[in-house]
Amino acid sequence: MIFSIQEATISSMMILSVKKEKRGKKRLYAAAALLLMLFSLSSCMTFQAVQKESDILNLIALINTGDTDRLSALTAVPFLFNGEIIALKDDARVFWSSLKAAGFSIEDPSVKDISAVDETSYRQFGDSMEVRAFFRNYVPKTARTALAVSSNRTVRLLVNGKTEGYPNIFGIKILND
């Protein structure tokens, strides 16, 4: 995309330099519109993906595989586990390994809700100063909370953006039924 913008910029400037004034003005407007369009498209490349139900279900499927490496790579540091802030890089691996060792799974999940985070979202994980501060300090404004209900438990996820097609995990709250 970067090279496309550069090529488009160079192309636009070459066009401008060889045409007469009246046609030059038209070209100028066209080049400006082209550049604007290309920059908009390029910003879309970095625009945080809005999480869909399928994204959450894919993430849950990954959790059920117990792929510790991939899950650790998706997990932000610090991250929120229930109302606890887990602050060390290697603890993400410990967390997912421990869940796998315990036979944790989310059977037949259905996504009941996906919402944008707001000033009160922290209460879904824990109504405390620390959880509120975690949301203020570490959770991007584009993050979403997702509620997934399954036959054996309810899980609330805090996600933002994507890495290799899966949502990045900023928090998880596990409620056993």
Place this chain on the structure above:
Amino acid sequence: MIKGMMRKLIFLCFCVFFLFAAASIFAEGAVVVYIDGWVDIKKSSGDRIEAWEGDPVISGDSVITGAASYAELEKESAAAVIKIAPDTVFTYREIGENGEKRTVLSCTLGEVGFKFSKALGREPMIATPSIVVGVRGTEFTVFAGMDGSALIAVDSGMVQVSASGKTVELVKEEGVEVKPGEGPGQKFRILRGKIDYSAWNKERFDAFIDHPVEAVSRIALQMDDYIRKIGSLQKEYDTLREKLKRERESYKKLLDEKGKETSAEYYRKNIEPITHQTAPLFLNLRYYALSALSMRRYVLGRLYMIMNTKYITDQSNKTYVQFQETYDKILQTFTESVVPLLVDADI
């Protein structure tokens, strides 16, 4: 009301900072002189940045190493050398003592080696969640275990290890282990380089898995110790604040009645001394609050994570339930007594 209290707290933090800076007794920080692998610095402002050689580490900053990283800091032109091993949380703090700031080098988790030369002058204090160490021109290593335990091994010089009101002195090739909430254990002989932190920490981990309720109960004792200290300082601080309030009212009255010159003298004699007393008290309140927070975050939080995930499919397990009860009690006292002294940037 809570917002008002938070604003007051932040304002007080700034006052303490400027008071000590103006009085030129602001203690110098340390500098990162060597990095291997990815190392983070969690700044007192709350930001978490990648550490680079040459970065300053000042009061309130934490240096956090990962499983494959290492850092070395120096203070005052290598008069103090601090070696931070992998998987370690090291924090540079300050405490008020006799009207001056004193550096406290804190190891919440992991292994930190210290070497102080005579050129350093006044040595800093060393702390882990369970101990405070006074040093005399020394080379020694502090190990902070995942369950809040500490182990100190001395290579040269002398250290005093204090915990739960008891003190033990260690000299060359001596060591002692301390469990949270307890006094120092029996001293033992250590040969230089013979302590393997990973192996010792694994022992602590295994001990925790075998007896998690005992382990978390010791954390509760340690938290109670922090809260007792906070309570005592808070009382003293509140008394001084009341006195300051009364003196300010008298000063205001004097200013109205007798004018600037007389009231200025009154301010200098009666208000300034109290202000100078309250600032270090508040600094010490913050020191114990942040120490309690470090233990809660890097020790208790991890124990919770380990237990909760281990018993995720068996939450009615008796051991887990007992662990959770003690954990909940610790959180309750922490929320009541420590959280009011914290700001968002501390989290």
